[in-house]
Amino acid sequence: MSPVWTVILLVGLATIGLKGVGPVLLGERVLPSRLSAMLFLLAPALLGALVVTQAVGGDRELVLDARLLGLGAAIVALLLRVPLIGIVVVAAVVAALARFLS
């Protein structure tokens, strides 16, 4: 199986299973509160890491380039309460302009 299909299959199965934990497996029972708290913190921890790796990550090195300018523009857009898709477009356009001008 190609790497892409493998990812699609495994991520799909994991997600389907995770969403079914309450309605299918546990019913009215609840998860231990500390486990629940940890599971809720996984998404912010991973998203924080993804912001950093996508902004300055290279092949085993930190790379400071137009992506960082794009992220800076995104932060400004975020503070101005621009909707999600607008934030993404602003970042892409600023990075593209920076690359074009350099």
Added chain:
Amino acid sequence: MTGSPAETRYRDGARRIVPIAIAGGIFAASFAVLAPAAGFSRVQAVVMSATTFAGSAQFAAISILGTGGSVAAAVLAAALLNARYAPISVTVADQFTGNPLRRLLEAQLIVDESWAISRRPDGRYDRHLLIGAGLLMYCTWVGGTALGTLIGEALGDPKRYGLDAAFPALFLALLVTQVRTRPALAAAVAGGLIALVLIPFTPAGVPIIAATAACLIGLRRS
């Protein structure tokens, strides 16, 4: 209205989620535009939206694959991003009835947005709002992905436009929706720092997986 709780229908959930569902469709289209950079075909982008139906996990998978991360790192990061759906699904479990297969299928309509909109003032959850909202979100998510593949085909390779710069902004915008509490903010900052420190020393993907250690903040008694 005499103070008694109003009866809800599935269509009430769908109606309330309309603006969010439209935004979701546009977001899904952007997933389809960016996915070819990770080697996805049009069919693969649509299949992933139909089976995973969770934006941040899908974007994480394509961004990790697209920047040279391994299949294992992409799968693990995406699955862990969706781990929150285990406790989320527990909060709404009593709203699902019928045989296990039906419950499993209906549970797929649980997404952050449908879950938030179905919360009642008394802290319980409303099945009709959850399912109605989730169904409309699902339709615009998969439909938006399909439309996005057509736009993507017209545009060509997203790397040519420097669309890789869209990813940090995308994850930042998603992160903001997840940091409503102090521990969540602490986990986000710690996760980012762990990744920053590990980038120079480990293969792509590893810094992201290692950042999950930040969830140990949840063990602290608050």
